[in-house]
Amino acid sequence: MALARNFKFKFDRFTLILISVILLASFLPAQGQAETAFKWLTNAAIALLFFMHGAKLSRQEIVAGATHWRLHLVVFGCTFAFFPLLGLLLKPLIAPLVGNSLYLGILYMCALPATVQSAIAFTSLARGNIPAAICSAAASSLIGIFITPLLVLWLLGADGDQSAHTIEAIKKIVVQLLIPFIAGQIARHWIGGWVSRNKSWLKNVDQTSIVLVVYTAFSQAVNQGLWSQVPLQNLLGLVLVCCAILAIVLFAIWFAAKLLGFNLEDRITILFAGSKKSLATGVPMAQVLFTGGSIGIMLLPIMIFHQIQLMVCAVLAKRFAARPSDSE
Template sequence: MILTVLVLGLVLPASGGAATVVHGLETAAIVLLFFLYGARMPTREVWDGLRSWRVQGSMLAATYVAFPVLGLLVQLLPDSVLAPDLRTGLLFLSVLPSTVQSSVVFTSIAHGDVAAAITGATVSNVTGVLLTPLLAGLLIGGTGGSSLAGSVPQILLQLLLPFAVGQVVQPWIGGWVRGHAHLTRITDRTTILLVAYASVSEASTSGAWDDVTLVVVLTLLVVCAVMLVAMLALTWTGGGRLGLGRPQRIALLMCGSKKSLATGLPMASVLFAPAVAASVALPVIAFHQLQLATCAVLARRLARTVE
């Protein structure tokens, strides 16, 4: 289904009023999803997730230490393999915060610790307001301001507020929501499909794919795949060495290996000149689609092993 909507976004991208409708549906699905997470999750589990310093610390270390190291290693590739602008885009990708929606959704599908995923991904995004511009300035240079601060109200209104409202009503409807798990499953998958279609559709209508050859795309996907596999292996094995339980390891796997497209695209338009921004944004788009497709398969496999 993810591959289908990716092709649909390339062939029939939403534009004008249709794009507005898609964006509205995506926002509504995200709000409903996080309300259901809050409504079904006992408050005790949320506090346990926040108190788990090993999980939270390892997520931050994966996002803002291990990933930037990978981004720096990519800079060693010669121009004949990958153009300098695309290498810069991969370095920029490496300092972005983790995703929130897809990290939590895949953690839920894989039967991981959803509370740890929500708190960890949120902490990653809030700290990213400061860390991403700082790291981008140190590693890339030439930054001219950041639009990350504008994402804070969006995080609060679309993610944390619905989750908090769900927590408030959880004593009354939590049992019913937990007894109808298919509601969350349907919302999980609908949200992922809407995010995938909206991101590809926006890239298609904005001209991000212009002047990009098949060889360039394939090379970029290979490099992104190597980075993704490295982070998946590091977070999974690292979680085991830290003594984390399986649900916490799944949360670390899903949150520590991802990067946010929603943060990356606006940031690229602010931090880089227009002539460079499209090339820098392309690795972010490619990695985002690759992480969605890969983690969808991983989440289902992990869920089957638990079941």
């Protein structure tokens, strides 16, 4: 429980940091040579971020939970199939509320993998199947490196030309994300112990990378007139849409897991692992997949959805945690 409480506090604080960075970029965007320097620094930070992801990912943890294949199929189906289909099917309702640009950002959010840390922390607090949560969350993050870009190219290719050319996008994914990740997995043989002992402060690498990407992306967007393109009513509509999508997904996952005969602990794991979308993966991946001012608009939905999912799932986890120990 202490882990989940600390996690919640840190992410709430981090959200405030991101809001501050957006305000900074709105009033003092990087321009000229400074903008170029931030782009280079951001690319290096993204490579380091995925290198550390590779170094932190334990193969033993994946093997330990991999036998629960039915649970993982449900989680992956929700993450990479139900979410994107929901985004497409709800277009007639969503697009008028948020506008076309933010709708594309919602489609991008729907294609992202699940979070790792929050899924595990909330499952732990709610007394779910923790080994399965570790396996599903870690595998989702890894699989997302391959599946998310393809989903994005398919979803946005059918609805606009905001994504990079297919071959160029795949090349960027391989160079900036996949190669550093594989290098981190290889390096784990030598630095795995050091990484495990220093997990607490190594989180700063993740957060610093995200802060750099957000500032650079929103600087580009502001320089190209972001806030004149996104009216206030569209932002309010975006909050409502994110709440609605999360509510639909939570109810659908819970009843589907119950219908499929999973026990309570497994249903809790499916609920928290299948309803999440990763800000930590979504921000750097947007830097790779999109160009110019479109990056900032693409990131708004996942940043808002991220905070909503944390608040809602914290309440749900506490309710599950309060159940009797012999509850079925």
